[in-house]
Amino acid sequence: MANPTAAMLVIGDEILSGRTRDSNMHFLAGELTKHGIDLKEVRVVSDDAPAIETAVKALSQAYYTVFTSGGIGPTHDDITADCIARAFSRPIDVREDARALLQAHYDKSGLELNHARLRMARIPDGATLIDNPVSTAPGFTIENVHVMAGVPSVFQAMVASVLPGLTGGNPLLSQTLRVNRGEGDIAATLAALAENFQDLSIGCYPFQVNGVFGANVVVRGTNGAQIDAAITRLAKELDL
């Protein structure tokens, strides 16, 4: 059976302007792979309401599950929660359980739960909260969309909260064979191998180190014995 599919929506001007280098995509990709969920598409959009709404609707319809990162803090540019509510035509307001979490957190740190911070308790109707052990302000899940923070430590903690509850498939396994020849020299062999192992994905990633050309051949799939067989055959055909 095919693995469940996923998409990610990264939200933030700071990524698209080049100020910040996103790291959440790479982290999520690795976690989903281990969990047997196939990340099929990622989109990055700016802090722009129509762009966020259009993207979340398209991805929610096309994939089994969707993860968003960014735009759920207390400032005026944090518009994600409201955009998600509109995308699903749900009312949104401060929710009591989320407010209580924030109140306890700020009481403990001696800070005021002011109007801005209270925005982080705005949750669309019918959503489930996502635990945030790092800085308390929760994410939320609505339909098949998990709405999470952009700060990497918080994003990672939220992924850890969400992932065990999702139906996974077979973890994607891989083996890599390093070949000290140009990829043009081994391309015909790889094409024949791909033809013979149609359940596996065979990728070829060239490198150049100290003037020497080579390629890492990565064989991916969910059946470890098949991957072994493909790698063994490839090594033999390339006289390695």
Next chain:
Amino acid sequence: MANPTAAMLVIGDEILSGRTRDSNMHFLAGELTKHGIDLKEVRVVSDDAPAIETAVKALSQAYYTVFTSGGIGPTHDDITADCIARAFSRPIDVREDARALLQAHYDKSGLELNHARLRMARIPDGATLIDNPVSTAPGFTIENVHVMAGVPSVFQAMVASVLPGLTGGNPLLSQTLRVNRGEGDIAATLAALAENFQDLSIGCYPFQVNGVFGANVVVRGTNGAQIDAAITRLAKELDL
């Protein structure tokens, strides 16, 4: 006048499986910002023909210019050129000028221009070649789409070839004010500032260092004097 808009399409299973961390998006974002082109959207898709075709059509229609990275090498998983040709309903075949470039390159290095390597000379009808000073195999431009390699050194060289030929706008300028208070404390001030400087984008990016919470406030826009005025006013209002 508003700056021209751009989108990027990153192509490759290795990004979505978490094997490789993409760096081309961050590089391109920075270059476009300097050139006065607004990067509005990025999509990442796998080495899957329908996914590539659908994405390139959508982005080509929605934005002034589109950059792709990945999938133009010699191996069976390099399907980008053929997908782009199909997206624009153009025939594609080995083109003589591209073949001549590769022939000269491989003659010099004593390697054979075999069937696999010749695939890198497949160019859709009507496209313009993009120079590749790193490893010769060219990219190409068709309509408003620039098709480039995924290997970062080659991608960067191709961006350098393409960018001077594109109409730029006003470079996006920015100034950052570091504030040693939680973003919830300064949110109301920032919202008022954003209200007063509607041509500027005002972002707030929280950090936590050694248990101290703070935020970097980034003011972005194309008018340097306006940015100065906003930063000065913010510093005054926050007693900095």
